[in-house]
């Protein structure tokens with residue numbers, strides 16, 4: 133193990149942890165904004181109760197999101213100084229936009245959202261709520277734009293070891309940015325609404341819950357399901373749009389997704405590997421179960437369109453065999469879970485149309501509720517898998533085709549330094565995750581406050 | 588002539604000053620909460636900071652983000668060199684960020700209020716270590732950091748850590764007195780006096796030590812024009828301190844303490860800038876060496892320039908909304 137490997141593990145570890153919380157913060161911010169909007173519009177107090185209850189969980193996700201975001205920003209300097217120095221004039225600029233334009237809006241509005249109940253008029257409070265949503269989404273946009281530029285570095289030239297921007301619009305809105313942002317933002321909604329639905333289902337499954345509590349969580353369940361039904365199919369369509377982008381800009385990554393080694397000769401179609409395992413030395417698969425022509429269909433939309441295979445790239449310019457396996461498996465995990473979540477949504481529509489999403493009818497649909505509880509982790513796992521696909525599949529490049537990960541590292545780092553920070557952060561993160569679960573369970577057990585007067 | 592790198596330098600200094608002064612007071616309050624006292628007092632300290640700490644802390648990120656874009660060499664080489672101080676700050680910020688909300692929800696309050704205080708103390712120590720490391724001089728060869736993991740840990744850094752922690756305590760006490768969160772004013776005044784004393788001793792030693800550690804600072808004190816500016820600032824600090832001490836000893840004008848403390852540390856900050864300009868990392872990298880290409884600086888100015896005044900106004904609005912004393916705030920806290 134060397135400093136480079138440790139630094140990569142550390143970045144992957146801390147990013148994978150951080151992403152969990154913005155997922156929930158953005159998802160819950162949307163839910164809260166809908167609830168407050170409905171409350172102001174209908175004057176129905178039950179929306180206010182929703183707002184006050186779910187805000188408690190939002191507060192926790194936000195706090196851990198902030199806490200785990202710092203180590204990421206710092207690492208660009210501490211561990212990836214060569215990359216930051218070379219790419220700073222664009223990459224740092226975008227992160228500067230994120231902090232100045234998005235975080236400031238979000239954190240200042242948050243103060244009002246949480247503590248402003250009696251201090252500002254309702255309309256101002258609602259605006260602050262919207263600002264939290266917009267701020268969080270904007271910060272997601274800028275960070276995804278920065279990452280998309282690492283994936284598809286348009287609009288820059290590499291001069292004397294540094295990136296110089298030649299076209300800002302092309303760099304920010306490269307072909308990958310908007311699709312990635314849409315896919316990421318939808319992932320926030322999907323994952324969080326499965327959490328809300330799962331928690332609500334868990335409460336509905338308990339035997340001795342009070343009627344008012346049941347009504348409260350049924351309300352949450354219905355709204356969450358509604359958002360799930362809208363977002364899961366759209367998410368699949370957006371995910372499919374990556375195919376063409378990757379083919380044009382990151383062909384080696386696309387080949388790694390599919391463990392597709394040899395370019396299909398003209399006149400024949402590329403087949404899609406449902407499952408495969410590569411030879412230890414790369415170059416081909418030990419075995420594969422595949423569907424003829426399907427890969428050409430998906431990527432080029434014709435039965436015999438050409439899809440480049442991994443062997444077309446020099447071994448040093450394509451993902452290693454281990455990277456390719458991780459990319460291949462993660463991709464199947466994400467798509468598989470996406471399909472499962474879609475079917476759960478369809479099941480929800482069927483029940484809804486039959487009028488079963490009411491009390492007490494829902495209580496007898498125990499299997500549906502149980503599946504919802506079991507599906508709580510699905511969106512989170514799919515998101516982690518999606519990022520693994522994206523980040524590991526782009527190896528060995530940190531800026532695709534322009535700068536290698538091995539050239540990105542800081543100088544004069546010692547293994548004990550990186551080891552200490554990696555272990556320290558991992559321990560703290562594990563503790564935070566446990567504390568989060570304990571507190572959420574406690575908040576849900578205590579249930580919503582249905583009596584305190586409305587401010 | 589005012590050029591783009593200088594404009595960005597000034598913007599970042601302003602952001603950093605806002606961070607140090609605003610969050611410095613919050614960190615100071617956190618450290619105060621570590622001293623033995625009733626748990627309810629600790630809770631009320633957390634309550635006054637609740638709505639504002641996050642917005643204050645964001646100035647650190649804003650300064651860091653702008654630094655990264657405008658002076659990438661300093662962001663990367665600086666953090667590369669200050670790896671361990673960076674990790675110390677991170678751990679402190681993480682502890683502090685989560686302890687607020689977990690404290691609100693917890694059954695056993697003490698561990699979380701302790702985590703809040705400890706996080707504040709660790710962050711303050713990290714700030715001192717980073718500042719000390721920066722002022723001690725960072726070795727740079729060919730645009731890469733050329734020192735070792737512990738190059739930042741000089742005797743000067745030790746003194747600066749003491750000075751930073753003590754200054755945050757001064758700000759914290761002054762802030763508490765202003766927000767009337769501390770019932771035992773008498774005790775607070777005498778503690779304020781002690782921390783003011785420690786701050787001055789530490790900073791005086793550091794000022795004498797600086798030229799020894801980093802020759803640049805010697806020239807600043809003996810060559811015009813920086814010599815005149817520095818002397819003027821020192822006189823300003825002495826005058827403001829005299830007012831502060833007078834108010835503390837006489838227990839009068841409690842409401843003036845916080846602004847006075849802000850003025851003193853603001854002047855100290857300006858003094859540091861005068862002492863180091865145009866270096867961002869004395870004595871190796873100037874702001875001109877480190878600046879991003881011209882088109883980046885222009886583009887960033889279009890993106891960030893119009894936003895900053897809005898952010899400032901929004902933050903002023905925020906602090907006005909929450910500007911009442913601790914008891915009232917507590918009644919309004921989100922009742923969980």
Ligand code: HDD
Pocket residue numbers: 283311312313315316318319320322323367368369370371372374375385466467468469470471473511512514515516517518519521522523525
């Ligand atoms: C709820 C989460 C979720 C679900 C259900 C899906 N995805 Fe996804 N996917 C993500 C969450 C995600 C993500 C974590 O958010 C990623 C990582 C980077 C990004 O922008 O989105 C991602 C990346 C990602 C990439 C990689 C882009 C790249 O390498 O640059 C592809 C090709 C897809 N997705 C395709 C799909 C398809 C075809 C799906 C159909 C079921 C799908 N995703 C469902």
Ligand code: HEM
Pocket residue numbers: 140141143144145147148149150151212215275276278279516519520523524527529530537540
């Ligand atoms: C939050 C979701 C993310 C996850 C889970 C994630 C995951 C990972 C992983 C696993 C690696 C290590 C790859 C390897 O070395 O094999 C990595 C590296 C890296 N990622 Fe991400 N990433 C995320 C988001 C981002 C974003 C938004 C950016 C940029 C703004 C980014 C920038 C980087 C950089 C600079 C590296 C180090 C260089 C490298 O190893 O290629 N990541 N990430």
Ligand code: HEM
Pocket residue numbers: 147150151153154155157158193194195196197198199200201202203204205227235238239267268269271272275276316645648
């Ligand atoms: C695609 C992946 C990412 C998304 C969608 C995302 C989004 C967010 C959001 C919405 C927040 C606000 C806090 C919260 O709601 O939890 C946040 C916090 C933060 N993120 Fe990320 N982030 C991602 C990856 C990263 C990366 C790679 C970095 C490193 C530069 C980073 C740095 C930060 C920092 C420093 C904070 C704390 C800011 C504060 O005080 O509010 N994030 N992130």
